[in-house]
Amino acid sequence: MNAITPPGEAKRQRIFRERAELLAREPEQHGAEEELLDVVEFLLSGEQYAIESVYVTAVHSLKDLTQLPCTPPFVLGVMNMRGKILSVVDLRVFFELPRRALSDLNMLIVLQNDTMTFAIPADGIVGTRGIPRASLLATLPTLTGIRGEYLLGITPQRLVVLDGCKLLGDSRMVVHEEV
Amino acid sequence: MAGKDDEFLKRLLVTFAVEAQEHLQGICSGLLRLEQDKDTAEARAELVETVFREAHSLKGAARAVNLTQVEALCQALESVFAALKRDELSLSVAFFDLLQEVLDYLGVVFLNAGAERTQIDKLLQRQLVSRLEGVVKNETAPKEIFHSSPSVAPLPSVPPRSEFPEAEVTNVSPLLPETIRVATHRLISVLLQTEEMLGAKLSSAERLLHMRSTSAVMGDWRREWSKIVPVVQECRNSRNGVDPREHARGGREKRSALTKLLDFLDWNCDFIKTVEARFVAQLKTTEKDDRVLGGMVTNLLDEMKKVLMIPFSSLLEILPKIARDLSRENGKKINVIISGEEIEIDRRILEEMKDPLVHLVRNCVDHGLESPDERLAKGKPPQGTITVTVAPRDNMVELTVMDDGRGISLANVRSAVLKLGNLPVERVMELSHQELLAQIFQSGITTSPILTEISGRGLGLAIVREKVGKIGGTVNVASTPDFGTTFRMLLPLTVATFRGVLVRVGERQFVLPAMYVERVLRAFPEEIRNVENRRTICIAGVPLSLASLASVLELPPPADKEVSAQLQIVVLNSTEMRIAFQVSEVLGECEVLHKGLGPQLSRVRNIAGATLLGNGHVAPILNVIDLLASAIKMSAFTGRQEETVDSLSAVAEIRSILVAEDSITTRTLLKNILESAGYRVSTAVDGMDALTKLKSDRFDIVVSDVEMPRMNGFDLTAGIRADKNLKDLPVVLVTALASREDRERGIDVGADAYIVKGSFDQSNLLEVLQKLI
Numbered sequence: 001m002n003a004i005t006p007p008g009e010a011k012r013q014r015i016f017r018e019r020a021e022l023l024a025r026e027p028e029q030h031g032a033e034e035e036l037l038d039v040v041e042f043l044l045s046g047e048q049y050a051i052e053s054v055y056v057t058a059v060h061s062l063k064d065l066t067q068l069p070c071t072p073p074f075v076l077g078v079m080n081m082r083g084k085i086l087s088v089v090d091l092r093v094f095f096e097l098p099r100r101a102l103s104d105l106n107m108l109i110v111l112q113n114d115t116m117t118f119a120i121p122a123d124g125i126v127g128t129r130g131i132p133r134a135s136l137l138a139t140l141p142t143l144t145g146i147r148g149e150y151l152l153g154i155t156p157q158r159l160v161v162l163d164g165c166k167l168l169g170d171s172r173m174v175v176h177e178e179v
Numbered sequence: 180m181a182g183k184d185d186e187f188l189k190r191l192l193v194t195f196a197v198e199a200q201e202h203l204q205g206i207c208s209g210l211l212r213l214e215q216d217k218d219t220a221e222a223r224a225e226l227v228e229t230v231f232r233e234a235h236s237l238k239g240a241a242r243a244v245n246l247t248q249v250e251a252l253c254q255a256l257e258s259v260f261a262a263l264k265r266d267e268l269s270l271s272v273a274f275f276d277l278l279q280e281v282l283d284y285l286g287v288v289f290l291n292a293g294a295e296r297t298q299i300d301k302l303l304q305r306q307l308v309s310r311l312e313g314v315v316k317n318e319t320a321p322k323e324i325f326h327s328s329p330s331v332a333p334l335p336s337v338p339p340r341s342e343f344p345e346a347e348v349t350n351v352s353p354l355l356p357e358t359i360r361v362a363t364h365r366l367i368s369v370l371l372q373t374e375e376m377l378g379a380k381l382s383s384a385e386r387l388l389h390m391r392s393t394s395a396v397m398g399d400w401r402r403e404w405s406k407i408v409p410v411v412q413e414c415r416n417s418r419n420g421v422d423p424r425e426h427a428r429g430g431r432e433k434r435s436a437l438t439k440l441l442d443f444l445d446w447n448c449d450f451i452k453t454v455e456a457r458f459v460a461q462l463k464t465t466e467k468d469d470r471v472l473g474g475m476v477t478n479l480l481d482e483m484k485k486v487l488m489i490p491f492s493s494l495l496e497i498l499p500k501i502a503r504d505l506s507r508e509n510g511k512k513i514n515v516i517i518s519g520e521e522i523e524i525d526r527r528i529l530e531e532m533k534d535p536l537v538h539l540v541r542n543c544v545d546h547g548l549e550s551p552d553e554r555l556a557k558g559k560p561p562q563g564t565i566t567v568t569v570a571p572r573d574n575m576v577e578l579t580v581m582d583d584g585r586g587i588s589l590a591n592v593r594s595a596v597l598k599l600g601n602l603p604v605e606r607v608m609e610l611s612h613q614e615l616l617a618q619i620f621q622s623g624i625t626t627s628p629i630l631t632e633i634s635g636r637g638l639g640l641a642i643v644r645e646k647v648g649k650i651g652g653t654v655n656v657a658s659t660p661d662f663g664t665t666f667r668m669l670l671p672l673t674v675a676t677f678r679g680v681l682v683r684v685g686e687r688q689f690v691l692p693a694m695y696v697e698r699v700l701r702a703f704p705e706e707i708r709n710v711e712n713r714r715t716i717c718i719a720g721v722p723l724s725l726a727s728l729a730s731v732l733e734l735p736p737p738a739d740k741e742v743s744a745q746l747q748i749v750v751l752n753s754t755e756m757r758i759a760f761q762v763s764e765v766l767g768e769c770e771v772l773h774k775g776l777g778p779q780l781s782r783v784r785n786i787a788g789a790t791l792l793g794n795g796h797v798a799p800i801l802n803v804i805d806l807l808a809s810a811i812k813m814s815a816f817t818g819r820q821e822e823t824v825d826s827l828s829a830v831a832e833i834r835s836i837l838v839a840e841d842s843i844t845t846r847t848l849l850k851n852i853l854e855s856a857g858y859r860v861s862t863a864v865d866g867m868d869a870l871t872k873l874k875s876d877r878f879d880i881v882v883s884d885v886e887m888p889r890m891n892g893f894d895l896t897a898g899i900r901a902d903k904n905l906k907d908l909p910v911v912l913v914t915a916l917a918s919r920e921d922r923e924r925g926i927d928v929g930a931d932a933y934i935v936k937g938s939f940d941q942s943n944l945l946e947v948l949q950k951l952i
Contacts, residue, residue, distance in 0.1 A: 064795065064796055064797065066789070066796065066797040066798065066799065067687065068776075068780070068783060068786060068799055069687075069732040069733055069734050069785070069786070069799075070732060070733055070783055070784040070785045070786060071780070071783055075779075075780065078776060078777075078780070078789055078797055078799075079797060080791055080795075080797050082371065082372065082375065083371035083372055083374050083375040083774075084371055084774070084777070085774045085775065085776050085777055085788070085789045085797065086777060087776060087777045087779045087780045089779065115778060116778050116779060117777060117778060117779070118777065118778075118779040173779055174778070174779055174781050175779065175780050175781060175782070175783055176781040176782045177782060177783065177784045178782065178784065178805075179784050179785065179805045179808040179809050179812065
């Protein structure tokens with residue numbers, strides 16, 4: 001369907017991930033078998049989140065956003081990104097975070113897999129880092145509902161790691177409405 | 180005449196050389212792979228097959244351009260591969276050497292195709308042919324042949340290039356291929372960047388506009404200055420003839436201050452004039468730059484679009500298969516004739532046209548073509564024909580889908596339009612034949628008596644029109660009873676820019692495709708009348724409904740500060756309706772390049788896409804067909820809002836479904852699906868049970884299995900239709916029986932929809948239910 005995505009994208013992504021993981025692996029003393037998860041860490045409504053780097057194709061400043069009428073509240077709008085229209089999805093709606101908190105949403109993280117692409121806004125980008133996969137805790141009782149669904153895990157430092165695959169693959173994200 | 184033919188042959192040879200190189204490349208890489216001998220037997224067989232096919236195509240191509248001598252060599256090559264296919268040859272290094280030698284030789288010959296061939300050349304070819312034939316004949320001992328080959332071929336196996344001196348002159352770049360294969364996504368990325376350049380062009384034009392208005396402001400200054408010049412002059416004169424007494428009374432300073440001021444005014448005037456001259460010069464340069472840039476961008480974009488053109492065949496080749504599958508299901512005989520498939524068009528347009536084309540062919544098969552018996556009775560051949568034609572029309576291309584079936588029944592269309600209830604009854608009766616035919620593109624209009632998986636929802640043609648409209652094309656239909664139906668689509672060759680009308684609603688800007696904008700006007704508030712609680716306005720003597728674009732787009736009413744005396748109105752027009760829309764301001768016309776909203780926004784109500792404006796902002800392009808439909812929907816509510824809200828919630832409460840199904844599993848499943856979709860569900864274990872329950876309770880719809888004990892679904896449906904209280908109750912048959920006979924029986928007994936369990940997913944059922952109640 002998506003003609004832009006080359007057929008070997010999944011394979012490429014896999015290779016990239018493997019390489020990234022290889023590079024991110026810390027020297028021996030850290031435990032050779034420890035698998036590191038490469039993530040992009042960002043801020044949203046005063047909370048720290050992270051998402052797997054494999055799904056992040058770009059980080060961009062959020063400007064010139066055009067709002068679209070007749071779309072659900074989680075669609076913030078669209079913007080032009082190198083000649084293509086990119087839709088911007090507000091995760092705060094899904095996460096039941098206050099939308100009018102001290103949020104200044106000036107950054108944008110572009111997520112993409114084989115079939116889907118959209119951007120999520122963030123208050124700031126902290127950076128990229130490797131998280132030992134084994135250290136991820138399954139869940140927190142406070143993260144209920146949809147936020148729990150998109151959760152890959154939480155680090156002992158309370159960094160919430162989102163499941164990029166689920167976010168991109170969720171059909172609830174897709175707007176398809178007739179009059 | 181002969182000159183023309185020569186010219187043609189020359190061009191053909193160039194094309195051939197490119198094609199031949201591709202085939203040679205294919206053979207060559209196949210052979211190399213074989214030689215490595217790393218593959219499984221299966222992969223090997225596939226490789227040999229590929230190589231054989233390439234050689235065969237090469238032979239065919241050589242024949243087509245009259246290279247008969249080369250053809251002989253290709254023939255020999257093909258026989259070798261045929262033997263290879265039969266596994267009769269042992270593969271030695273010498274064998275591969277010989278083949279590579281032949282390929283090299285052919286490569287040189289093809290590059291120089293059309294040039295006079297030398298005697299040596301011909302001799303060399305004959306030797307190669309005989310050596311190849313030797314391989315096949317002595318398949319048991321190919322080695323021997325190769326050992327003796329040096330003596331058979333005393334000449335160097337690959338003649339040095341210098342042996343073809345004349346030919347080299349005729350070829351531009353014999354070493355490099357004429358075509359390059361590039362991954363589509365790369366080309367698309369380049370195309371997108373090229374389209375970005377359009378933004379540069381538009382912003383340049385906008386900058387120019389600003390500069391012109393700045394330049395115009397200078398006129399104001401000149402006018403003011405010319406008014407003040409006499410005063411200045413007067414001051415100067417009076418200074419010269421100033422009263423000596425005043426002079427004595429310390430007027431010296433005063434005089435010098437005045438002189439300074441006057442001098443400054445003179446200097447100021449000169450200064451501004453210089454700046455103005457410079458500005459005008461820059462304006463001129465900018466104008467030139469704008470023209471050059473505009474031309475460059477337009478050309479670049481045009482060329483880039485051409486790069487991405489592909490022939491229609493890639494789309495049309497799926498049709499025979501679709502028609503064949505459909506004919507299986509329907510028991511109709513179908514012949515598909517395709518012509519003009521070689522015509523090239525932008526691949527994005529082709530992609531958009533895939534769905535519409537499939538819908539049209541389905542329509543032809545499902546609604547158009549009759550069953551073989553019916554056709555024979557009408558004196559037609561039992562086999563129906565669908566003709567798909569592509570033909571160039573001026574700067575566009577016409578795609579025609581024609582069937583020789585029963586044609587469209589206008590009476591059925593009329594009753595379907597009445598049933599949909601978008602138009603008042605008397606208006607429907609007034610519709611001309613052409614207007615009535617145009618109605619079939621409306622969503623929800625179907626002439627099919629029954630819903631099935633593939634048709635009857637009345638969506639197919641609506642999709643056709645939407646997609647065709649989106650790419651800037653038009654579609655119309657002509658039909659003659661018993662002679663067939665023709666759908667004609669006029670499509671642009673490339674995704675072209677089109678004209679749009681830029682409007683403002685509150686703070687937001689939207690683009691309306693100019694092809695739907697009938698007119699733009701201003702009106703005084705007094706001109707608006709309320710008719711039956713709807714706002715209407717008389718335009719050119721015709722009353723039109725007036726809608727607010729803000730409310731149709733579900734936006735808050737714009738708080739426009741400059742409440743001007745006049746309202747700004749845009750009249751939108753599509754084939755079947757016209758509605759006037761009130762906007763905050765009509766900003767002007769602009770050039771629009773349609774861009775999709777991306778996969779996440781698969782379809783947004785009322786919005787067709789987006790475009791870049793000259794200032795770099797993105798503006799949504801509105802979907803006019805949707806807007807008109809939304810406006811009608813909304814106008815149905817205005818005026819009796821309270822009542823509507825009440826009845827709506829009431830309806831939502833009482834929608835109840837009776838499910839008749841003998842299998843407890845299916846029954847429970849259906850009950851769950853339907854209850855989670857918000858319906859009240861009762862169940863019955865068979866037709867008899869269902870009929871009893873229907874008589875004692877009130878239901879909005881019946882969903883029934885076909886095969887049930889005591890009373891089956893057909894009999895239940897017939898029973899419902901026979902009962903005077905129940906006869907209008909919608910019935911959906913859900914069944915494992917997919918045969919045509921059963922579907923027809925479903926129609927006969929009066930079922931409203933027929934869903935096959937095989938393709939049974941809940942969205943399908945829910946969609947059908949929503950449609951029926």
